[in-house]
């Protein structure tokens with residue numbers, strides 16, 4: 058097998074050729090400033106070796122990748138029964154911001170990895186005095202960086218333009234699904250999405266998930282193992298929105314994407330990988346990050362069904 062360095066080098070060259078196929082998200086006005094030519098990757102193995110290339114240190118907003126941390130946070134603070142009385146665990150086959158199944162399927166959002174599901178999940182954490190402060194503490198611990206901050210301009214831009222999310226939240230409030238007022242749940246949701254991270258931050262978080270919730274660098278357990286299992290399972294089935302089936306087939310690594318251009322992927326018991334590129338495909342997944350992961354999965358045999366060496 059080729060070395061990790063060589064695989065990353067080849068993956069980046071392969072992925073760059075696809076960047077012109079993507080478009081930067083503009084429905085949140087502040088995201089439109091993203092540079093579609095950027096591409097970066099960071100890979101951290103369980104033994105702590107860090108590999109990186111391209112724009113790996115560029116800060117970008119975590120967006121929907123925060124849905125995985127929101128779920129951990131809600132399960133830790135509100136517990137299994139409460140959270141899964143509000144949100145299901147089934148894929149939707151619809152876009153991440155779709156509202157349609159809230160009326161036609163069940164009143165509850167189908168899973169925590171879509172916008173409606175994350176808003177409902179966030180509403181479970183409102184008993185805390187400072188829910189966003191506690192979410193930030195958890196995020197900083199999972200990513201191993203104290204200095205992680207909110208991107209204030211993206212937060213304000215989302216809050217101003219998030220009418221679709223607002224519609225879903227009010228619909229859920231009218232059906233008594235939210236645990237709090239719609240605006241409170243939305244404010245927490247918009248803030249969670251607007252946290253500024255790098256590929257290194259997300260690769261560190263991914264390696265904690267790969268290591269069953271224990272930070273391999275310190276030996277400290279950051280997430281209970283039953284929660285890690287739930288989060289990684291939902292990453293497999295719903296982490297790439299309505300592209301989750303194809304991603305599972307082609308890449309085969311539990312992963313979560315965000316419209317800021319990031320994808321975080323957790324290779325069981327081996328490594329965490331995060332890739333970043335603001336140019337997105339029609340489903341809202343980063344074109345470049347997707348291709349980097351596709352290449353690495355093949356070159357390093359990372360697919361969960363890679364099989365035995367011949």
Ligand SMILES: NC(=O)CC[C@H](N)C(=O)O
Pocket residue numbers: 120121122153154172215222250314315316317341
């Ligand atoms: N897919 C995403 O990353 C979507 C998150 C974004 N904040 C939204 O609410 O639309």
